[in-house]
Amino acid sequence: MVDAPKFIVDCNVGKLTKWLRLMGYDARFFDGSDDSQLVAVAQAEGRVILSRDTQIMKRRVITSGQLQAILIQSDEPERQIRQVIDTLHLDCRFKPFTLCLECSQPLVERGKGEVKDLVPPYVFQTQSQFMQCPACHRIYWRGTHWRAMTQRLENFTQVV
Ligand SMILES: [Zn+2]
DSSP states (O other): OTTOOEEEEEGGGTTHHHHHHHHTOOEEEEOOSOHHHHHHHHHHHTEEEEESOHHHHTSHHHHTTSSOEEEOOOSSHHHHHHHHHHHHTOOTTSSTTOBOTTTOOBOEEEOHHHHTTTSOHHHHHHOOOEEEOTTTOOEEOSOHHHHHHHHHHHHHHHOO
């Protein structure tokens, strides 16, 4: 899937970062305040800009279509992600459970034995599949938090 869009998420719509990563889309969070830098990173890395900042949308590189940007309309994260999904026709079950929600790194599968001392005993007993982020070393499993997030995502992407 070479064509899957990558994103740079402005800090004014920061919550989109996790939702995109949850679906498996590479999303970089931009916490600076310098619009020029945001645009420069987007261009260098081929990322779609997501922002509520109307000034960014007026830049020539965007109005000319060289760089894609989506002006996010709503304050509500759920409406925001709907807008992105609808605009780009994203698949909300693209590659769930493949990217770290904290740093967007591809997760690596870990055997049960490898995570024994790294997860709570209850999780170790009840889960069989584990993934780890090579960058921050966070361990992921399909626990209740994961299920709650994917369910929310499905719920609000199904509403027509
Ligand atoms: Zn990580």
